[in-house]
Amino acid sequence: MAQTKEQKKLHLIDTDIHERVEYEELLPYLEQPYKRYIEDCGWIQEKHMPFTQPAVAGVNRADAVVPDGRPAGSDLPFMQEQLLDAIGHDVGILTGALDPSPSSMHGWYEMAAALASAYNDWQIENWLDKDERLYGSVHIAAQDPQSAVREIERVGSHKKMIQILLPIDDKLWGDPYYHPIFEAAEKYELMIGMHHNEPPIHYGGWPRYFIEWHTLIPVAHMTMVTNMVFNGVFEKFPKLKMMMIEGGFTYVPFLMRKMDQQYRDLRHEVPWVKRMPSDIIREHICFTTQPLEEMTKKEFLQTFEQMGSDEIVSFSTDYPHWDYDSPYEALPPGLDEDLKRKLFSENARNFYPKLAHLKEEQ
Amino acid sequence: MGEIVCHEEDLKPGEMMESTFGRHSIVLCRASDGHYYAFLNRCIHQGAPLSKGKLCGAPAATDEVGEYNFVKEGDILRCPWHGREFDIKNEGRMLANEKLKIRNFKVHVKNEQVIVYK
Numbered sequence: 472m473a474q475t476k477e478q479k480k481l482h483l484i485d486t487d488i489h490e491r492v493e494y495e496e497l498l499p500y501l502e503q504p505y506k507r508y509i510e511d512c513g514w515i516q517e518k519h520m521p522f523t524q525p526a527v528a529g530v531n532r533a534d535a536v537v538p539d540g541r542p543a544g545s546d547l548p549f550m551q552e553q554l555l556d557a558i559g560h561d562v563g564i565l566t567g568a569l570d571p572s573p574s575s576m577h578g579w580y581e582m583a584a585a586l587a588s589a590y591n592d593w594q595i596e597n598w599l600d601k602d603e604r605l606y607g608s609v610h611i612a613a614q615d616p617q618s619a620v621r622e623i624e625r626v627g628s629h630k631k632m633i634q635i636l637l638p639i640d641d642k643l644w645g646d647p648y649y650h651p652i653f654e655a656a657e658k659y660e661l662m663i664g665m666h667h668n669e670p671p672i673h674y675g676g677w678p679r680y681f682i683e684w685h686t687l688i689p690v691a692h693m694t695m696v697t698n699m700v701f702n703g704v705f706e707k708f709p710k711l712k713m714m715m716i717e718g719g720f721t722y723v724p725f726l727m728r729k730m731d732q733q734y735r736d737l738r739h740e741v742p743w744v745k746r747m748p749s750d751i752i753r754e755h756i757c758f759t760t761q762p763l764e765e766m767t768k769k770e771f772l773q774t775f776e777q778m779g780s781d782e783i784v785s786f787s788t789d790y791p792h793w794d795y796d797s798p799y800e801a802l803p804p805g806l807d808e809d810l811k812r813k814l815f816s817e818n819a820r821n822f823y824p825k826l827a828h829l830k831e832e833q
Numbered sequence: 834m835g836e837i838v839c840h841e842e843d844l845k846p847g848e849m850m851e852s853t854f855g856r857h858s859i860v861l862c863r864a865s866d867g868h869y870y871a872f873l874n875r876c877i878h879q880g881a882p883l884s885k886g887k888l889c890g891a892p893a894a895t896d897e898v899g900e901y902n903f904v905k906e907g908d909i910l911r912c913p914w915h916g917r918e919f920d921i922k923n924e925g926r927m928l929a930n931e932k933l934k935i936r937n938f939k940v941h942v943k944n945e946q947v948i949v950y951k
């Protein structure tokens with residue numbers, strides 16, 4: 472993609488890039504007997520979504536398939552050429568391809584934990600250690616909090632691991648049962664990256680069409696924000712923050728107003744929540760931009776005004792997915808430089824403690 | 834002024850290729866009936882290179898819920914990113930909103946050469 476002079480000054484921290492593993496690549500990082508289950512039995516993680524057809528090449532950008540035919544997102548040099556170098560990223564945050572997604576497994580938590588460890592080692596060796604711009608997400612088997620904490624202790628201090636990835640699926644992670652994970656996150660200065668996997672958005676199940684499911688992904692994100700706030704996670708862990716990834720942000724004004732109004736009426740049920748939910752959201756939660764709806768500048772700015780902050784939204788491309796947002800094209804034209812700087816880098820830099828060192832460097 | 838972009842036989846019906854016209858990157862498409870159409874190789878949504886998409890067909894609009902009638906095979910250019918559909922035989926208009934279209938160029942075939950004009 473051709474760049475203008477102005478484009479080179481972007482200083483982008485891209486908060487959602489999907490690197491992809493193929494199961495064979497995980498084998499060297501897996502212990503036995505888990506390795507055998509993949510090698511000999513052809514084990515793969517169960518998937519539920521009945522739709523994989525949204526765009527020309529399924530769920531990926533058609534031009535992001537690796538030229539040798541491997542899946543989009545599976546080759547670092549090609550990602551560098553097509554994304555990191557072409558756009559001029561300062562930082563790219565890897566969020567996995569959710570296959571495998573250990574925390575979404577419905578059984579066999581031992582396998583989930585083994586996969587998470589293998590994935591983390593693979594990610595560090597093949598991506599984080601190979602490109603200084605890339606930062607990573609710790610994969611865990613969150614349904615088994617004890618093993619999850621052990622994994623966080625094992626890799627959480629890696630300087631390029633900046634968050635713990637939790638899928639938005641059919642478990643609500645704010646439940647006190649999972650709080651040991653947040654305690655460990657706080658200890659290692661890891662934030663929570665919450666990204667939908669295959670969440671039900673339709674009375675606990677699937678709608679008939681992909682377009683319905685994809686339209687309503689923000690519903691699953693709202694469910695999780697509401698759950699984390701009212702289960703007191705941020706009151707209990709004051710240094711913890713959460714990045715809501717790939718659900719956009721235009722639902723936030725509605726949710727803040729609704730939660731505040733409910734809190735005024737129903738505070739008695741959740742007395743451990745001691746502030747207005749919207750204040751908790753502004754202090755603890757950040758939202759990634761993609762997939763952006765097409766908005767006028769006026770509509771776009773109104774959303775920030777209604778959220779009472781322009782510091783809780785960070786730009787994301789979602790490369791290499793089909794609904795990728797281009798940093799040069801997706802925002803409404805004419806935004807002032809100050810806001811663009813916040814969206815493209817400052818907000819993410821302030822959000823992740825392990826990116827704070829970039830301040831001095833820029 | 835026209836520019837020769839390829840030989841007539843370089844594309845079969847239903848195929849497309851990337852080429853240049855002056856300083857523009859263009860996508861040259863050969864429709865199912867053998868006619869040629871040329872467009873700016875840049876999607877009007879977020880600028881994706883259209884030549885990396887697919888020349889395919891599309892389910893026709895219908896009054897019956899649940900009915901898929903796949904038509905215009907080879908005449909619909911779908912963007913490689915968000916998959917918006919442009920009808921190459923209808924000036925490159927978008928199926929979801931005919932008011933919008935990708936920029937098109939004139940094409941003539943002369944002495945077996947495919948020539949693109951402004």
Ligand code: FES
Binds near residue numbers: 880881915916
């Ligand atoms: S860039 Fe073509 S559909 Fe979005």
